[in-house]
Amino acid sequence: MRVLQVQKFFNKQRLSNIWQTIGQKSLLSLLIGAIALFCWVAPAWANLDDDRYDGNMFVIYAGNGSLVPPSTSLADSLKQQRPAIVVFYVDDSRDCKQYAIIVSRMQEYYGRAASIIPISVDALPVKDRYEPNEPGYYYQGGVPQTVIFDQEGKVRLNEVGIIAYEKADDVLREIFNLLPRSESVELKRRTLNEFNTELSQ
Structure with missing residues (x-):
């Protein structure tokens, strides 16, 4: 049973x-x-030429997810006397989307020596007054905006709008005491095929 x-x-x-x-x-x-x-x-279509939100613009348009969130703050970078590149942006701006690849290129060449700090304008705290070590102190109301600081915390470039990589590069070359582009070999990334050929040999 x-x-x-x-x-x-x-x-x-x-x-x-x-x-x-x-x-x-x-x-x-x-x-x-x-x-x-x-x-x-x-x-879903991501479009570089409109003001629609498609997601994180650095991931979608620059193929670079390491930029956001930034690895350091402006306050920490200034305290460490490390040059900094602050970029104000919004994800739903065609100008910012187009500028994402230039910011990624700055990180490619200067990311080890300078702090790259993309700041979403939507994330800025609303305050009556900001301190000089806070990003909001430098924001001028337009995007994209690029602010480059030297080792002493002095602003060496502060421009709203898309700027050419070469313009930022000239300022950064001065900060790091590098030869001007006209007197030095331009750094170029290897193509994927060259890299693969080297690996297979």
Whole structure:
């Protein structure tokens, strides 16, 4: 009698497990179908030439997720007497989207020697007065805005709008006492094929 009850219990358990598995598979199939339908009906297009929010612009348009959030603050950089590049931006601005690749290029060449600090204007605290070690002190109301500080905390460049990489590079070369671009070999990244060829040899 007891053996029969144990068998019935295990049969009920097995049946319950089967129904759970079928239910989970059906639910998963339904979910996959809904996602596929949504993607088919409403495709997402990122566009460099509009003022629409597409997501983190540094990831989407510069392929660089390491810029946001910044690895250091302006206050810390000034305290350490480290040059800093502060860039004010918003993710839903065509100018900022187009400027993202230039900011990423600044990080590529100067990221080890200078602090690269992108600041979303939406994240600036609303205050009546800012201190000189706070980003809000330098914000002029437009985006993108680039502010470059030297080792002593002196502002060496402060411009609103898209600036050419070369303009920032000239200022940074002065700060780091590097040769002017006209007298030095331009640094270029290796192409993917060159890198792959080296690895395979």
